[in-house]
Amino acid sequence: MSGPGAPGREGHELASLSRMVNEREGRDSSVQSVNRAVSILQVLARHGSARVTDIAAELDVHKSTVSRLLGTLEARGLVEQSAARGSYVLGDGITLIAAGAARRHDLALVSRPACAELAEAVGETVTVTIPDDEAVLSIGQVTGSAAISTINWLGRRSPLHATSSGKLFLAYSPELAQEVLAGELPAYTAHTLTDPAALRAELERIRARDFAVTNEEQEVGLCAISAPIRDLEGDVVAAITVSGPSFRVTPEAVEVILPTLQAAAARISERNGYPRKG
16 A cells, blocks of 8 residues: 555556666667777878867767767777877777688678668669779669569679769769760660760759669660768769669659668668768
8 A cells, every 4th residue: 555655556656657768778878988989090091190179079979978989999909199289090909800800791692681671671783883984883682572574684784874873973083984985975774864964964953962863774674763871081983873663763653762761872871881970
């Protein structure tokens, strides 16, 4: 029996709920701290050395947070202060951890989980491509549930100017774009961009939006949308693409697919060394 000063059933339930909320917030905070610590290590790997203010500005994190995390990383031997007072560099502990990585870095393998989740979410075929001379090469593919007939893109080379991933590579590689624009631009369909001026304008739009689309430019009835995969330096080294029939991958569908596609590209980029902001 509960007296006037004893908590009733509602009080116990509120206390239990409060404990659950506090535990969840604690877990979320811990995960965020781990993500930020990894991003700090990636920034130091990119620049060689950096000050607290520079790291905070690049990651859009408060200086006090960066300073606290650097203190923890320094205590574990993962970073150390350089000869220049106030700057930090990677410590010897990083070398010891890296020595334990037995398997060879493989972008196709690294991207597989994110591609599988994306294919399940959008129901279309998802591929990962890399630039290969004046073409794109597909190194990974996952088929979505909605695909009626699927093209096997694995190991297939496709033209740069007629694919969404190829146009993405051209947009972020001025030297490659100059070579391609100076040469012949073959027409694969009536929609292929064969005019250098039109293609150049398209590349400018891609850089501004940070994604690329194709609408029946390589094959009639095939549409695609690509987002960039970056490395430690921020360079675009690969692309993740969602492709499908034009009656499903419509301009309206692209708007729906785009946020999920970009989130998958960001996840792969992070696993490829690109620092996460925030």
